[in-house]
Amino acid sequence: MIDNHILAPIFVQLFTAIIQLACWRKTLTQRYLSVGGSLIGLMVAFRLFSRVYEDGILTLNAANWDAPFGIVFVADLLSVTLVLLTSIACFAVSIFSSVGLSRQRMLYGYFPIFHFLIMGLHGAFLTGDIFNLYVYFEVIIISSFVLMTLGGRKAQLEGAVKYMAMNILASMFFLTGIGILYGITGSLNMADLSLRIQEVQNKALIGITSCFFIIGFGIKSAVFPLYYWLPSSYHTPPSAVAATFGGLLTKVGIYAMLRTFSLIFIPDDFTRTLLMVIAIFTILTGAFGALIKTNIRRLFSYLIVCHIGFMVGGIAMFSKVALMGAVFYLIHDILVKTNMFLIAGLIRQLRGTMDMNKLGGLYSDYPKISLVIAIVLFSLVGIPPLSGFWPKVFLFQEAFIQHQYVYIAALIIGSFVTLYVIAKMWSEVFWKNPSASEEVENLFAPMPPYKKILMVLPIGLMALATLYIGLNAEAIVKITDIISTQLMDPSAYIDAVLGNKTD
């Protein structure tokens, strides 16, 4: 069904960013605009989600060119779910950053760039054209470069060089893959590609092309041999930025993998084995990396890598239940990981450091905040009935059916290491009595009460959303069920994009 309004989330972010650019250096106005724009964006995304949930897939032919020739935007349930989650995360982060960020960084245009980043994310989720996906990837990485270097401290710039080099390399792989794909098939529309790629005789060439996409998306989503840029750069920017990055940027890579491998390169045995090996090593290296870190944010960075492996494993098994697990984990991961970095920012505000050895006694000082944080940490670990538990059920179930015992072992190790590091963090940061010799630099106490509320509120909101996913898992399972049905059988997607041409 054609709907001309599915780009509304993109336009809301775009206009917010433009108005904020016009209010250059007026940081107070920018803060109001940012929170207001994110709220409108959230409402628009929610409306789009409910429409797609009720009416099925919506499409839009940009500039009124018919489907395989022009650029098409497609809102299927996977896209709009991710747009909705992005909007929730955007709302929380924009509230948090309106108080948790230094004025210096706001003066250099933090807010407009942040909204351009969110616009890029929305666009990447909604587009149905593979070159357009590349363009939105570039919008995302250019904005993220600027966000990463804002402030310009030495560690930040050093992290940014690694981040920049690896991401540009990933784009080059992606672009090369697109070039070869266009040469083979003569189309860029993903639905059209899905049909044309079946007619290509030279299957080996398609396999090689898919490797380009695996490498490109693999760098972006930080999988095993290509992940090292993430832990060496994500701990450097301010927490609000790290929250956006940690929660959303790697997940775009996973989304792109889900999309291309369900539509264009249907995984054969080789691809599945490759992805499975990647997944297992990603889980193990991420887990072992997390074991030795004492800085909270470095620890979280390795946990991101570890949990990316869970989702890649789900894609590798490529069956309905496995994809349900992967998509459910994606939903859970976006909310929890964003929140984790916000929590890291709050802890830094409370104690002036993020080193676990120097922290302590937060539970006795701030029992209520600690309880909210505990919910998030338990969800991350996956204690039933919270949100991290349910997707793992699906992944285990499917892994047993397909006899992927190594993956099961990796899942168990990954989960236990997550449990162990989070338990260690809890006891070190919240329960341990801080050593008296440490100078505590509390930036939180002298803040006016409204600022305190604005700082804790987004964490509470995200925790509520996580709780909702965990306790109302049936609704989410229903959604993931529809999504994985659409992914396994793309005919509905193809019909929605190309269907109006046949009659």
Next chain:
Amino acid sequence: MELLLVLILGLLYAAGVYLILRRSMVKLLLGIMLLGNGANILIFVLGKITKGSPPVINEAYKVFQEIYADPIPQALILTAIVISFGLTSFAIVLLKRVYALVDSDDLDDLNTPEEEDI
């Protein structure tokens, strides 16, 4: 013509990969630029550099068959050039700032263990 382009593109990719594997930041930047240009030429070559393959028009019709080439690869390359222009200019500014701070061109010197985070 095609053979020449293929050779150039292989050379560009090879040189780009070689430069990226070096330790110097300037060579990293040059490598990225060469890889970008290589990718552009790749798209150009794969989009069939011949006249007479107009898009959209059905093959049965002979209109515009003579003069029009497929414009999509050119549109893609133009977009890619614009993007790589933005990326490169950002990278230059970034590397310049890093050089001013670290006072070294060597990527191995970018490892100050700084525990204090914001």
Next chain:
Amino acid sequence: MKSAILQTATRYLLPILLLFSFFLLLRGHYYPGGGFVGGLVASIAFVLHSFANGTENTMKILRYKPLSLIPIGLGISAVSVTFPLLFGLPPMTGLWFEEPIPVIGMIGSALFFDLGVYLVVIGVVLTILFTIALND
């Protein structure tokens, strides 16, 4: 770099290049050209001026910061993209005036999009170049 030849040449080249960039912008819909190329030519004109007369002088003749061109250009482009939505058409659809206008020819929403791109390109390029030049 102070060179009398370059300074004299720039005095004449600056308006000519600006005019040429505007020409490129206007013919862009059917012929090679368009907002991006036009914007680059226009910013090259200012870069040439800054080579000849120093960056401070170029900033003086610009009066406004090039950064302020970015929101204006983006705004024009974004409005021209979303404008067709008011008529129930998909975004980015070309809307055209009925009557051709002398010299320029047909005017449509694509021209306004290109105009926005033109301004954004000038703003971005000059901002980057001034940032690099003034750091030294």
